[in-house]
Amino acid sequence: MTSFTEHGHKAIRDRIPDILRDSGRDFAVKEISDPEFLLELERKLEEELAEYLESKEAEELADLLEVIYRIAELRGFSKEALESVRLKKRKESGGFEKNLILLNMADENRLCRGPPAASKEFPRVVFRPENSEVIEKYGVRMRIYTTRADSPNAAVLYQETESGHAEEFVHEKSDFLYYILEGSGTWIVEDREFEVRSGDVVVVPAGKRFWFRGNLKQICITAPAWDERYERHIRDIEL
Template identity: 75%
Template sequence: MKSFTESDHKAVRDRIPEILQSSGKGCAFKELSDPEFLIELENKLEEELAEYLESKEVEELVDLLEVIYRITELKGFSKESLESLRLKKRQEWGGFEKNLLLLDIPDEKYPYHEFPAAPEEFPRIVFRPEKSEVIKKHGVSMRIYTTKEDCPSAAILYQETDTGHAEEFVHKKSNFLYYILEGSGTWVVEDREFEGRAGDVIVVPSGKRFWFRGNLKQICITTPSWEEKYERHIRDIEL
């Protein structure tokens, strides 16, 4: 019978003991405390990285991500906070889409992370009507300014309608803020009616089903930026 040494020990996924035992293979395992397991996972991180560098298989990156997520949790952070930190750093320093290779290494007393972002990484400031997308949907003509890449926390649309938005829907993530430029209308939020006219701001919180009717020209701002996957159709409305 093989004797196991500490070098044989390694962190494994939760179902590995169950899978081994159901296949008739004996195994020994024990549960560690969070601080003890964190050390093992950091060793596992090095192992998974080495396996990817050897095989270059995408599946190895999946294993690497699983280890990273658990390390993040054991350090007191959530996946969401990790993603938020990733996006913040991406906004400040950019990603790796341009395939850039640094040839001149900066002086060590001025490390790269103290340098200001390069001009080409500066977010877009002006969004012009001629470069926006125009669509018609449920009785509303919309000019969509695609700001998500440069301003993920909000997006803006210009809307015109003679009769209103002939669909009741709900968005699970975005709040909808309407600033009425011309005309007047009625917003029906969770079956309650709210009147609005030029100069008014109508706020529909995320998670509330709604639709509206009226002859309107208005600005619609969604916070955070609208994403289709979080929107759910309730029913069509006859206006």
């Protein structure tokens, strides 16, 4: 039995409303867009995996497959295409029948040598502008300081825009914290509008859809450090 997420809702199978109605239970459902439902399914994939790891039941494996097939469909892959990719990878790299694991040779060597001496390395402390990456994306110029390797708990970037961020998106793992250095604008979070100006701090929790408009200079901190795998495009915005 699956539980509700922290968002207070969950993706369900198509016949669940009929089953609930026949049982006389009160319930509410809402049909959402494909991009929104894709996000819910990818959350459910983690939930179903956790349930299988706890129960080890075939039913939970079947639930995983059902979610995977629908995710593939929403991303433009048919079951046949998915199976074709699986067979191609199997032909190139084999399956998992031999029960092989790849050993970390550094760990193996360390076990043979005994405990290592204390490391004298010190994490990087100063990140200079000339070593940052500068990109422009959806109307926002960004200077990205690649701090993740030294600070996985948070990352920082500087942003400038005359009009705003022309994309609504969501990040499933990181909170986004903005400090407004100059200018003013509007943040639209889950379709609610919030006016901001110089000196304000904006906090967008992980899992919330958002975009913003305005003439702004700002610092953005992501915690934990931003990881592209967990960011999802919702829609382009016409500013």
